[in-house]
Amino acid sequence: MLSRKEHDCEAIALPEEWTKKVETLLNEVYQSNCKEVGKVFEVYGSTYPSEFVFITSLINPENDRITPVTYFISKDLDPSTKPEKMLDDLVDSIGAFYDIYFSTPDWSDFQAEWLETEFKGHKFFYKISRENVALHLAADKLLKLQ
Structure with a gap:
């Protein structure tokens, strides 16, 4: 499970268009750093009724045995949450990390x-x-097929 909280429902994935946009941004901003370490960013995001989960993973695309660096964010959601502002600010926190x-x-x-x-x-x-x-996601998918 990638979320911080226990949930009784399936996660709703963030739109791929949005996660790809963030992934592209990170790979452009950190292009020279990524090239130096031979890694690229992957971005994942999902929501639950009470939680937003956003994950960035710095991986080696050629060899999945090389250990990634993965930064997880979990934010409690409530009706007053302004999603666009929250998402922009959380992306900024990823950059800070x-x-x-x-x-x-x-x-x-x-x-x-x-x-x-x-x-x-x-x-x-x-x-x-x-x-x-x-x-992790591939393993979850296989387990659901059984």
Whole structure:
């Protein structure tokens, strides 16, 4: 499960058009850094009635055995949430994280537990792992077929 909370319903994926737009943006902004480490960004997002989950994963597209760096965001949703502003600000928080990651040569500050933080007035939770999200989603799909 990729979400922070337990849910009784299936996640609704964010529109692919939006996740691809963010993926393209990250790959353009960090192009020289990505080239240097031989990795690219993948972006995933979904919503539940009470939670928004957004994930960026810096992966090696040639070899899934090379450990990715994956940044998870979980934000509680309520009726007053303004989705466009929230999404823009959370994308900015992703940039803030990867700015630190790429500027620290031996970065290894993985945080597998959800931590609460605030960025641009939005309280949200984050975790940083080595999880390969694409493999996780493929495994979930296989388990649902059984």
